[in-house]
Amino acid sequence: MINFRILRHMWLFLAVAEEKHFGRAAKRLGMTQPPLTQQIQVLESSLKIQLFDRSRKGVQLTPAGQAILPAVKKFAGQVERLDLAIREAIAGQTGIITVGAISTAMLDVLPAYLEKMKKAVPELTISVKEIDSAEAIPLLQSGDIDLAFARLTGALGNDIASLPLASDNLVVALPHDHFLAGKNSVALDALSNEKWVMFARHVSPVFYDSITAACHNRGFSPRIIHEVRSVASQIAFVSCGQGIALVPSKLERLSPANIVTLPLDKNIKVITTAVAWSSARNNPAVDMFIEVIKQP
Incomplete structure (x- = not known):
């Protein structure tokens, strides 16, 4: 039997x-600290585990707390989605879809498609959440999202359909005082001894593999010093003098004044965004969204 009292405490x-x-958690929840502390103690007593280590340095999760946190986060997201669907239904809305998108897609291709979709189906509610490319397929398969805008290519698994949306050439982001900064273009193998800032493979496997394969074809493996989760993070690390990075040329506009971006002497083209969806689920709103995307 579901213990709804424990579920209520999970938000706390x-x-x-x-x-x-x-203190900050209590303020966020609109309550005072003593009742929050008491309710957490009640939760720990109910679960018969300690969730937090409390000290003068702050509050840290215990191993047990860390173990249940991902499931609690997922549950909270599902409840929020259910709550939104109920409120929209009461308000007379006809449907809701959840779009998962990587940050670069939210900056580049997604806004225009959202605007077209809202014009086509103004009564549809579209919820957008940020994801990593590696999360896209599992989230589609679990039904946590209806559409994914991410770096995806090739066979994506049974019942997952996809459509490439955007590709781009990579450019080299360098500190402005780098010895290569004055060049018109850069050969990839000229970067063999550099410190690289790269997407972590688990975040964007396609992006990672395409770059490492290009390096291997030029006879070296990149010296990856920092692994990050976004192009913005790549650029930020380069700006701090922590290495060099290959980034899509369309996003070089994110670069601050102390970064120089240069083309490669031989282009490396990557798919920067594809849209994917589960063909096993019958969702007319998703079908309509794909038709909107396909329109010229």
């Missing part, structure tokens, strides 16, 4: 886990 646990401070 999540707030403290994310804020790492009882």
Whole structure:
């Protein structure tokens, strides 16, 4: 039997886990600290485990707290989605879809498609959440999202359909005082001894593999010093003098004044965004969204 009292306390646990401070969590929840502390103690007593280590340095999750945090986050997201669907239904809305998108897609291709979709179906509610490319397929398969805008290519698994949307040539992002900064273009093998800032493979396997394969074809393996989750993070690390990075040319506009971006002497073209969806699920709103995307 579901213990709804424990479920209610999970929101309190999540707030403290994310804020790492009882006072800030209480403020976020619109309550005072003593009742929050008491309710967390009640939750720990009910579960018969300690969730937090409390010290003068702050609040940290125990191993048990860390173990349940991902499931609590997922549950909270599903409940929020259910709540939104109920409220929209009461308001007379005809449907809701959840779009998962990588940050670069949200900056580049997604806004135009959202605008077209809202014009085509103004009564449809579209919820957008940020994801990593590696999360796209599992989230589609679980039904947590209806559409994914991510770096995807090739066979994506049974019942997953996809459509490439955008590709781009990579450029080299260098500190402005780098010895190569004055060049018109850069050969890839000229970067063999550099410190690289790269997407972590688990975040964007396609992006990672395409770059490492190009390097191997030029006779070297990139010296990856920092692994990050976004192009913005790549550029930020380069700006701090932590290495060089290959980034899509369309996003070089994100570069601050102390970064120089140069083309490669031989282009490396990558798919920067594809849209994917589950063909096993019958969702007319998703079908309509794909038709909107296909329109010229």
